[in-house]
Amino acid sequence: MLELRKDIFADERDDNLKEIGQPTARQDILGHVTGTSPFYDDHRFANLLHLKILRSPHAHARIRSIDDSAAARMPGVKRIIRAADVPVNLNTLLSLIQFGKDDEPSLASDVVRYKGEPILGIVATSERVALDALAQVRVSYDPLPAVFDVEEALKQGAVSVNATYPKNTFEYYGKYDHQKLRYGDIAAGFAQADMIVEDRYQMSPIEHAPTETNGSIAVPDTNGRLIVYTSTQALFFSLDTSAKINAMQSNQLHFIGGTVGGGFGGKVDTLTEPLVILAARLTGAPVRYRFGRHEEMQFGSPRGAERIYVKDGVMKDGRIVARQVRSYFDSGAYTRLSSYAVVKCAAHIPGPYTIPNVHADVFCVFTNRTPATAMRGFGVTALDFALECQMDKLATAVGMDPIEFRILNAYRDGDMKAHRREAKNCALIECAQVAAEKANWPLRDEFRRMSSRQGGGVARGGTTDRSRAPAPAIAAPSAPQRVSYERPAAASPPRSAPPPPPPRTTPPPPTPAGSSHGAPRFSSVFGTRRR
Amino acid sequence: MKTPIQFRLNGEDVATFAESGTNLLDVLRESVGDLSVKGGCWQGTCGTCTVLIDGAPRVSCVTLAESCAGRSIETTAGLRRGADLHPLQTAFMENFAAQCGYCTPGMLMAAKALLDRNPSPTREEVVDAIGGNICRCTGYEPIIQAVLTAARGDDRRRA
Numbered sequence: 001m002l003e004l005r006k007d008i009f010a011d012e013r014d015d016n017l018k019e020i021g022q023p024t025a026r027q028d029i030l031g032h033v034t035g036t037s038p039f040y041d042d043h044r045f046a047n048l049l050h051l052k053i054l055r056s057p058h059a060h061a062r063i064r065s066i067d068d069s070a071a072a073r074m075p076g077v078k079r080i081i082r083a084a085d086v087p088v089n090l091n092t093l094l095s096l097i098q099f100g101k102d103d104e105p106s107l108a109s110d111v112v113r114y115k116g117e118p119i120l121g122i123v124a125t126s127e128r129v130a131l132d133a134l135a136q137v138r139v140s141y142d143p144l145p146a147v148f149d150v151e152e153a154l155k156q157g158a159v160s161v162n163a164t165y166p167k168n169t170f171e172y173y174g175k176y177d178h179q180k181l182r183y184g185d186i187a188a189g190f191a192q193a194d195m196i197v198e199d200r201y202q203m204s205p206i207e208h209a210p211t212e213t214n215g216s217i218a219v220p221d222t223n224g225r226l227i228v229y230t231s232t233q234a235l236f237f238s239l240d241t242s243a244k245i246n247a248m249q250s251n252q253l254h255f256i257g258g259t260v261g262g263g264f265g266g267k268v269d270t271l272t273e274p275l276v277i278l279a280a281r282l283t284g285a286p287v288r289y290r291f292g293r294h295e296e297m298q299f300g301s302p303r304g305a306e307r308i309y310v311k312d313g314v315m316k317d318g319r320i321v322a323r324q325v326r327s328y329f330d331s332g333a334y335t336r337l338s339s340y341a342v343v344k345c346a347a348h349i350p351g352p353y354t355i356p357n358v359h360a361d362v363f364c365v366f367t368n369r370t371p372a373t374a375m376r377g378f379g380v381t382a383l384d385f386a387l388e389c390q391m392d393k394l395a396t397a398v399g400m401d402p403i404e405f406r407i408l409n410a411y412r413d414g415d416m417k418a419h420r421r422e423a424k425n426c427a428l429i430e431c432a433q434v435a436a437e438k439a440n441w442p443l444r445d446e447f448r449r450m451s452s453r454q455g456g457g458v459a460r461g462g463t464t465d466r467s468r469a470p471a472p473a474i475a476a477p478s479a480p481q482r483v484s485y486e487r488p489a490a491a492s493p494p495r496s497a498p499p500p501p502p503p504r505t506t507p508p509p510p511t512p513a514g515s516s517h518g519a520p521r522f523s524s525v526f527g528t529r530r531r
Numbered sequence: 532m533k534t535p536i537q538f539r540l541n542g543e544d545v546a547t548f549a550e551s552g553t554n555l556l557d558v559l560r561e562s563v564g565d566l567s568v569k570g571g572c573w574q575g576t577c578g579t580c581t582v583l584i585d586g587a588p589r590v591s592c593v594t595l596a597e598s599c600a601g602r603s604i605e606t607t608a609g610l611r612r613g614a615d616l617h618p619l620q621t622a623f624m625e626n627f628a629a630q631c632g633y634c635t636p637g638m639l640m641a642a643k644a645l646l647d648r649n650p651s652p653t654r655e656e657v658v659d660a661i662g663g664n665i666c667r668c669t670g671y672e673p674i675i676q677a678v679l680t681a682a683r684g685d686d687r688r689r690a
Contacts, residue, residue: 025624032632033620035567035607039633042566211571211579211633211667261569261633262667293572 008430028259037259039212040229045219045286049078051279052130053289054120054137055299056112059368060146060159063110063119067138071122074136076129079283081121083109086278087247092335093269096240101171103164104334104371106245106274111144113161113333114370116299123279123287146368150307150328153367161333161366170331170339170364179346181325181360183418189322189357193313197393200309201386205302205330208375212261214300215290216272218280226280227254230273233263238270245274246281253277265374269301269336304338304372305330306345306382310390313357318400318408323350325360327383332371338364341372341379348380350418351387352428353409358418403436404447412456426452538599540565541609555591555599556580559606567608567636571665578664581637582606588644590663607636610643619643622681623674630668638664642678651682 004021006013031037068080083089083105090102108117120137124130147159153168160166169177190196216230232238232255239255242248260267276289291300306329313322327345331338342364349360372378395405410428417423429452436443450456533548540563547562556573559565559582568591571579575593582591583605610617619642622628629635638661645652645660652660657678658671666674 026627026629028632029624029629032629032635033607033616033623033639034611035569035636037632039569041570044564044566209665209667210631211577211665212569212631213571260631262631264667293574293577 005430005434008434009427031259039259039261040216040231040257041212041288041290043217043229045217047285048217049123049125049279049283049285049287050127050130051081051121051123051276051287051289052127052134053118053275053295054122054134054139055295056108056115056117056119056141058112058141058143058146059115059148060144060161061112061141062144063108063112064140064142066120066140068120068122068136070138071133071136074124074129074133076125077122077133078125078285079123079279081107081123081275081279081282083107083119085282086245086274088245091241091245093237093241093337094335094340095244096237100335100339101164103162104336111163112141114368116295116370117333118275121275121279123283127290148367148369150305150330150363150365150367153365154328154363159368161368162335165335165366168366170335170342170366172339178361178363179342181346181349181358181362181418183359183420184322184357186322186324186357186359190311190313190324192315193321194316195314195397196311197314197390197397198309198311199386199390199393200307201382201389203303203306203308203382203385205305205370205372206375207297207300207302208262208264208266209297210260210262210264210266213291213293213296214267214271215288216276217286217288218273218276219286220280220284221254225252225254226277227256228273228277230255230257231260231263231267232257232270232273233260233265233267234270237268238273241270242273242277246277248277264376265303265378266300269371269373271300299370301332301336301371301373303375303378303381304332304341305369308383308386310386312390312394314394314398316398318395318398318405320350320353320355320394320409322357323353323355323359325349325362325383325386327360327362329362329364329379330369330372331364331366332369333366334371335364335366336371336373337378338372341374344379345383347419348383351384351391352411352426353391353406354411354415354423355409355418401443403432403441404443407432407443407447407450410452412452412454414454428452429456534597536596536600538601539603541605542603549596551597553596555582555589555594555596555604558596559591559604565606565608567606569633569636571633571637576665577634578641578661579634579637581640581664583640583644586644586647588641588660588663605640605643607639610639617643618681618684619646619678622677626673626677626680628669628673628677634664634666634668638666638674642674642681645678646682652678654679657682 028037072080086106089105092100092102094100108119122130122133124133145159147153161168214231216228219227221227235255235257239253240250243250243253272289276287279287309326311324312320314320329338329342342362346362350358392402395402407429411423411426413426415423429450532551536549537546545563549558556570559568569579570592571577573592575590580591581588584602619639641661641664657675
């Protein structure tokens, strides 16, 4: 099932590992196939109470009044939790690492900013009773105009979504409204280019849809602490967030979890724990707060939508000489983790390609949509979708094979990245070569010989060629204007207004010395051998 | 109002009380204590809570508990015989057919229903049999392979 291509970069590895490369069983697989893995909801408590949440039906509205008197009188209702009951009713997840300002209430008191925002909780003897009681709560709203589009949200006079960030953009380092990347001279790059390809890409929000919905159970312990069984993907992160919101010490909470019924990023937001802990403290009883499927799909935070504009300048010979990106990350009504997604997005531009002139602006934008969160490479995934679509369009524009086009532009060791870091341990060329081989996609010999190593154009002892049939003749996208696929050395500057050439130092080959601590030396563990 | 219900669960007689209108999933988990059955959507769409009722796969979250009186119900908790795993369990382990493990009990029961009536299914028949069960982790391929492996009996059955 798993194929490790140890022939590639074989000379850079001490192939002495006992576990890596060997199939191994999951440590939790026996529990999974016997139905005995302890998911959070597989713990049973006598007299368990149930918390359910009243959610806003409006995307943006002022709350005029809340009347929960009828609900409070219903049999089985043990406690109503209002915004005023939450000890610290404003938080932002990344405040734990001093990143961003508190901007999101656990329960909204004055304004709701997205459809589904929590307003009030009811603790009852069963989920059924709690839901029936929620239906008896009367909330009077003044609907407000809402904004759902990232570019609309940035216009002059747009509706202000988030009171903490009235301009609808996250604030970096206390003053910047977006992340910037500048490298080389973008105007000169476009002027130099033979062709310009420009397009707009839109990624939708995506729900993680784990088969186990978000949830947690808080149980008062005998020593005054609370034991919390939770579906969270981020146990200690959730613990600290819950402690902050409940104004507790971390050591008053004992979190038990780790068996997660699918997360994919949708269980890092600490969506249930703070309120279920509060409910357990207010009632003195064990309380469960479990998302229903509708709650999970509609209000569980999704992958954020992204809108990305890409403009590329390319030479007839296939070299990309300029790349400009303008990207808007839809954070929804609150920050959660989107501020970080934007940093990741900016760090990933211009993709794994050596481009001398790069210019990017990436915005974290607030709208009246469900707050977004982590999901499998968020910030990077949508950008890659845009960039790789763009790579295909560029290849077509210059009449090149799309894989050869990527190999030509791929990072090689020693290249200078747009972030002014030297590219090291590159492997895209080899990945592209193997992918082409697996797909029986013919590459011309010069591309099959290219390598990610410094210099890159020279065959590397036939490593990637081994055991391969001669390449079939290409029925080719022929490009008469093409002269050579060899890239000019990075030190020979492009024609007009070149960026400063990256330093090209060639360090002596490292000596494979024994390690000071006596353990077997392995390049992946003890640092890079390839420079 | 609570009514008494009696049925067979994994070969043992079970008697309990259930609120009128309660679904089988809640009765199995909350009243009987069989936690091998998991709830995923509570609306009959994801297959996570699949159990066998008289040999047929059924989504327990939309099955009225009262309708199960006198029936025979099988769940993942009853798959193994003492220390010996069912061939499907072994095949799931060896084929890496579970990641988070939450859909696995339902998946196993859907597969068991297939193999019980068709010991040598084709790949298409396996795909059809688990077609009502959602897995968000594996991409299904290892699960299909596991069911085919169990059917071929090349998992060195220990039972």
